[in-house]
Amino acid sequence: MTTAHNNSTAQQVLQNVFGYADFRHQQANIIDELVAGNDVFTLMPTGGGKSLCYQIPALVLDGVGIVISPLIALMQDQVDALKILGVNAEFLNSSQDYQRQQQIEQQLLNGELDLLYIAPERLLTERMQNLLLRTNIALFAIDEAHCVSQWGHDFRPEYQQLSILHNIFPNTPRIALTATADQRTRDEIVDLLALHQAKQFVHSFDRPNIQYRINDLPNAKERLWDFISSEHNDDAGIVYCLSRKMVESTAQWLSAKGRVALPYHAGLANEVKAQHQQRFLQEEQVIIVATIAFGMGIDKPDVRFVAHLNIPKSIEAYYQETGRAGRDGQPANAWLAYGMQDVIKLKQMSQNSDGNELFKQITQRKLNALLGYCEVSSCRRQALLQYFGEQLDTPCGNCDNCLTPPITWDGTLAAKKALSTVYRTKQRFGVTYQIDVLLGKTTPRIINFGHNQLSTFGIGEELSAQAWQGVFRQLISMGFLSVDMEFGALKLTEQARPVLKGEQQIQLREQSKKAKAAKQKRSPKNSQAITDLTPQDTSLFEQLRAQRTLWAKDRGVPPFVIFHDATLIAIAQAKPNTAAELLTINGIGASKNDLYGEEIIAIIAQSL
Missing domain, CATH: 3.40.50.300 (P-loop containing nucleotide triphosphate hydrolases)
Structure with a gap:
């Protein structure tokens, strides 16, 4: 040594x-x-x-x-x-x-x-x-x-x-x-x-500072923009997408909206990826739009939101990716949008993978667990922790289901209609076709196959096409329907039998009618510590942040490597007068005190 x-x-x-x-x-x-x-x-x-x-x-x-x-x-x-x-x-x-x-x-x-x-x-x-x-x-x-x-x-x-x-x-x-x-x-x-x-x-898997929210509305990108612009206008964040093409288009779209949004995926040149990663780490307010190629080991403490525009492959992946938000312990959001196409695409991907049968079974099981998590009506944090074998005794009060409890309805009859239609169309068609039959649409394909003569033709007019999408998605999530790996056709599983026979009741979530309630919104600078600062303390905190940026540029490192925000907040509140007093602040050891202590004391003195 x-x-x-x-x-x-x-x-x-x-x-x-x-x-x-x-x-x-x-x-x-x-x-x-x-x-x-x-x-x-x-x-x-x-x-x-x-x-x-x-x-x-x-x-x-x-x-x-x-x-x-x-x-x-x-x-x-x-x-x-x-x-x-x-x-x-x-x-x-x-x-x-x-x-x-x-x-x-x-x-x-x-x-x-x-x-x-x-x-x-x-x-x-x-x-x-x-x-x-x-x-x-x-x-x-x-x-x-x-x-x-x-x-x-x-x-x-x-x-x-x-x-x-x-x-x-x-x-x-x-x-x-x-x-x-x-x-x-x-x-x-x-x-x-x-x-x-x-x-x-x-250790406990619980990250109480992260608010979990899941969105099943159409127009996911517009919903994402509503979320970012209203709650994270000045914040750094990560947006995950399933494909490289979607990463590129989403980054361009966010840039056109006025945000600094950089793509990151395995198809980019290494130097471009490295440059985008450095900008994300070193600059404020940057959004990275990425496939799962980005994020492992990212130490940036002040990522205020992680959004998924597609459903991840497992609860482990979801937990790991959302865990990149709020590493500093301050409030952060995990926001996810998903729909029917995500469910079908991921099920097809897992079936078409190169793994053996056991691997495919495990992958399907993990995906089904995540779909179940997305559709759950109770506290999301309790469901998430339960997956990892941990009990949370009371609902968290900080997820969408706790803040705005979802409405459930008796979906037994709707489920029977949907499952019967799949059976009567000989399990050869996808979701959109099944919905067209239920709504009684006389499309050329339906007439060609003679499905306008079926007993289930037109029996679903009480629900909209969008509502039927929600029904089918939940039936797939619950395991009553499976998706053919090649063509996306829906198949009945053994679980569907008691529902069709009238032996089992089903409760379904009502699909969201609008964006989540405004009471869930948080101001971008929602750190409890920051909101507790007096105007004088806030001014000192901003001066220290500006100086931190200069020190970081001199060393060619991200600002958080010099000091975390939490350390600067503590300095702004305590206003130490001497190097010895500065050493009592969390995050300042002997080396950092030697490097920056005198200048910090000088900035404090000037602010008083």
Whole structure:
């Protein structure tokens, strides 16, 4: 170790380096296990402070902490943030030239590094393993550990080979970390990484600051714009879409509306993706429109909303993606729009995937669980937590169903009509055709097939086409209908039999008539801490933010790497007079105090 941390306790490192007075959640216990030389598996929600669980032990123990991270694009930001704290951190990846890589390898061999970030592909090379065998290693941290599981939503085959760490370095403690994993994925992580002796720490999945809202209205893009313009006019956010084409068109459309909206998907050149990611991290008020290619490991704390214009593939994916909002603990929104086409498209995609039958079954089950979540009439947070095996005793009061309880109706007769029509058209047609038959439309196709002679022709005129869309969507979600993988035709499942026989009643959600009630709206700057500031404090906070932007530009890092908003708010409220007083503020350690303390004290003095 080149720094003096290894003689310090974890508590001292937390205060002196990271500037925090207290550990959160189970951080202290996790760190104690690693410092004692034991393996750990931890599941902690995004924004819960996972990185401190391996960074602090790496500083307390002799040797270097090796962090295996799947995204090389984010290593730079993580290392920059650590360097500002006075930590000797580096990364090794393909973005560096050979000479720079040689320098870092030499630093590693000389024992000059506290932390080194590498991708799993590099770790698996013989060259890297030989280097590590000649190095004093404090611990291995396997970040985003759900990538090991083929049932996970970010499967990376290289991760399955990381069990070699157990074989090559049997006495070096390892920690595997993830924010999202159901029980099956957790079991697979433990098995494939040979973590059977590891102590497991599973934290609450609850993110109470996130408000969950789901929209089943038509014209999803216009609804999205209503949501962004009324509630997040000045905020950074992420909009997820299913296809690259939709990403491009949505980014252009938002740009034409006057927002800075940048596309991000696997089809873009690497330099364009890197530039868009940097702008999102370093500038305020930028919206990224992306496929799921964007987001893993994104550390930006002040993302105020995550919107989905298409339904994700699983509850795990939804939870992980929405978890990128509100990492700072301040109020944030998770907004999702979905419709019939999403349901059919995803069911077809899962059936057409290259996986074996078991994989397809699991994928379908995960999708059905998400559809059930979208259609639930009770508290969404309770349903979401229940999926991950966690109970929330009372409704949350902070989701659309709690704030504006949905109206349900006895849909038994409508369901029987819909299912009968599918049966009588011989299960060969899609949703739109079935609705045309129910509404009694004499289209050329219906006449050609003779379906205008069916007993169900025209028996559904009491509902609109849009209302029938909602009925069919819910019948698919509930498992009464399946979707043919090739042509999108609807098929009856075994579950449909008791409904058709009149043995089962069905309650359906009434489709939304309008956008959610205005009482759900929150002002863009809805941080409780910010609204608590006096006019004088607000002025000081804005001055500190402006100065933070200048410091960030000088270093070429995102502003939040210098200080989080929460730290600036605390400074604006406390108005410390001395460097010693400044050290009592959460988020200011010795290194940041040395770098910026004098100027902060001067700005405070001028504002008084």
